[in-house]
Amino acid sequence: MIYHLFEHFQYIDFPGAGLMQYISVRGIFASIFAIIISMIIGNSIIKFLKKKQISDEIRDIGLNDQFSKKGTPTMGGIIILLSVFIPVVLFADLTNIYIQLLLLTLIWLGALGFADDYIKVFKKNKEGLSGKYKIMSQVLLGLVVGITIAVQEDHLNTLTTIPFVKNNEFDYAWLAFGSGKVKEFVQVAIYVIAITFIITGVSNSANLTDGLDGLAAGVSAIVGATLGALAYLSGNAIYSDYLNIMFIPGADEIVVFLAAMVGGLLGFLWYNSYPAQVFMGDTGSLALGGIIGVAAVLIRKELLLPILCGIFFAEAASVIIQRFYYKYTRKKYGEPRRIFMSSPLHHHFQKPDNVKGMVKFVPKRKMHEAKITMRFWLISIILACLTLITLKIR
Secondary structure, X not given: OHHHHHHHHOOOXXXXXXXXXXXXXXXXXXXXXXXXXHHHHHHHHHHHHHHOOOEOOXXXXXOOOHHHHOOOEOXXXXXXXXXXXXXXXXXXXXXOHHHHHHHHHHHHHHHHHHHHHXXXXXXXXXXXXXXXXXXXXXXXXXXXXXXXXXXXXXXXXXXXXXXXXXXXXXXXXXXXXXXXXXXXXXXXXXXXXXXXXXXXXXXXXXXXXXXXXXXXXXXXXXXXXXXXXXXXXXXXXXXHHXXXXXXXXXXXXXXXXXXXXXXXXXXXXXXXXXOOOOOOHHHHHHHHHHHHHHHHHHOOOHHHHHHHOHHHHHHHHHXXXXXXXXXXXXXXXXXXXXXXXXXXXXXXXXXXXXXXXXXXXXXXXXXXXXXXXXXXXHHHHHHHHHHHHOOOOO
């Protein structure tokens, strides 16, 4: 709103009339406002959640200190959603299609996560929203985003970027078969399926990462800042030409959204850092993962996500591997065995005391959750640096 208001001021001669035309200025304002909003409303929302006794059930994984978290309010993702939404509406160009898609993602997956938390808290159903409904909702969002990006006004655009490769543009059309309209349909279908898989995967991976105080919020902030830098470079004709990366007109506007997200997460960490006063719940984690996935797709950097979101994918992989190995060994040996002490991966380093069944990899010693969180943050920073280095290493 402020951005569009200042558009009318650019024809009036007074100091600062053109200030909002600069992405950097609006990104800084969005980030600062997000921090302030999250810190101001955070305390009030936490008090409200405590008053209404809105807390999640603590999963018993054999940790001695886990029940100290009992009674900590959940659904704190509301703080993140509001602290991102308000600055974006104020400082972003709301006519930009990329901002519209990111706002859609924020609201869509925020509502999905809210429904999941609501069922867990108020319906006393530990499983929350049925898995099939979650996947269906995420797939539907992926279809909307994928089709919107692929089907342009006068042509199809299914290009993306391959890391570590010179002249690193890849077109999903190369995987299509047929000719004419048939090939165009297959091209769009392949692209949309790939995009849907990516968005769904990142959203659920971020959800699995939300298990220690400050872990998901900190990692998401690092990833968001990195994607913001990539969006700025991709949306700038001079920098994209210098770095020989794909120029995407209008993509620099994504910086404002991601700056607000990073600011909102920093403000949320004021309350979510160890010992947490509030958990984000699925309300926050599903939305954060979805935003990261959609933002990467919009700037055609989705193939960098396995590097940039290495923590997310390691967490998700640990769950998949654990479940597969558990079922396989139970069928083969008559008793289940485990790869990890517990999954997702962050719980493995906490070394639960009462895990039944043989475990393949046992940590030498138990780590405090604050140390695990800090080390995962450091790894995420290293991965972010490696992601940025791919712009020049080919």
